[in-house]
Amino acid sequence: MRRKIVLITTLLLLVTVLAGCGNLQTPITSESEGFWNEWFIYPLSAFITYIAGIFNNSYGLAIIICTILVRLLILPLMIKQTKSSKAMQEVQPEIKKLREKYSSKDAETQKKLQEETMKLFQQHKVNPLAGCFPIIIQMPILIAFYQAVYRTEAIKQHEFLWFSLGQPDYILPIIAALFTFAQQKLMMGRTGNANPQMAMMMYIFPVMIAIFGFYFPSALALYWVVGNLFMIIQTYFITAPKPKEANSNNTGGNKK
Template sequence: MLYALRYFGERKKKILTGLSLIGLMAFLTACSNQPITSSSTGFWDRYIVYNFSLLIVWLSKVFGGNYGVGIIIFTFLINVIIAPLRIWQSKMMNKQLELQPEIDALKKKYPGTDTASRQAIQEETQKIYSAHNVNPMAGCLPVLVQLPFMFALAQAIYRSPSLQQGTLLWMNLSKPDPFFVLPLLAAIFTFISSWLSFYSQPTMNGSNKVMLIVMPVFIFISAMGLASAISVYWVASNLFMVLQTLLFQNPFKIRKARQEKELKKKRLERELEKAKRGQGKYRHGKKKK
């Protein structure tokens, strides 16, 4: 199972991870509604959820006493912590794109759909990745790292009496946004974040196009039924990802650099072809003499 997952499409892995994230979060939110306090038992409740709620409350007091602002600051702190992982993930994805011609050559080398052919492609693909220090599972890691933070945030909101009374603008943070503004913003920033990550790629395949549309729609529908605090987390997190991408892995610069590299390569090929033709004419003229 793990071996097969390693070669699962990068975007499909992200779709499955995203769906799992939302489903598991909803499950954990529903599995317990007892208030979280310093007397709570169990490692998760006492040391994770309770301390997360304390941190959000403390941040809220520091930044004006608004719990919504506290959640936004909390989200930015979490994203700062995992930012190096995202940057590493982006570099791994760029390396995979550079190796894609070699992977495509393997598919031509083993065109069959039988188990032996697919196994051969997987084994040689792994050799190529290993030779270039590429981890094909890099796309899942940042999302998986966020899972416990999102679970803890959901539990802290639903089970902390103080946070349940929190508001942001017109919204009660423990209830869905009645006007669907936050779900819409969460979907929009999810789309922008995904589009930026795809823009730096040479081409966009079918699964990428599907993800570009499906994920924002899924986020919007899910956010309509979840606490506004979760939508605040999604909006702030995706906004941070957009800013991080533009600052550290700017897709416009990457795309421009790739186009310049391709133009330079084509120019060099034309010059070499021109030089070969010139040499051919010179030799032909010499023979006539």
């Protein structure tokens, strides 16, 4: 459990550091210097502008399309991460039994616990670190896209649906928060993760999204809405029970 909390804290720090790379108030252009700007943010900004040009300078539609494309790009990583999380949850009952069996805190017993735990992972072909690497890889991409949306000046000069992309909106942040909550709720339900700390984060993240959305340009809130809606659909299909699992669960329920 401590490892998960440390991981979440590390990721939040990573988000803060990367989000602060470069001045967020400085528009991104082809003249922007720095590795982060030249190789990540500007190419994404130029791509958004290119897609907007195809659709009669509709930057709102461009954000929607580009968000979906970026999510599709990192989809293999998300699938790997989700399946790894689900696999880890499936072996948790056996890990709990091992911890109860080797409950003594002496060094020899703890060493034996680690050995038995590793054997359990190998037996079920579970890699406890497999769920971390996809998150680490995808975070720079998502943060670069976030900065591209925020720092592209042309976006701030356009409107989409009922809101101005350059000004905060009061409806989109609420929608984004609801979608964030729904996605995390679905993920916890499908993977069987009933951890209290993770449940607490399920409520904290949506509130953070809503607060940020009330102060940032609505272009970012639109990005969050589309991204979280994509995540809900993705989570639903990736974590859907296989036919064999569904049949076995139904059989078990009938026996009862």
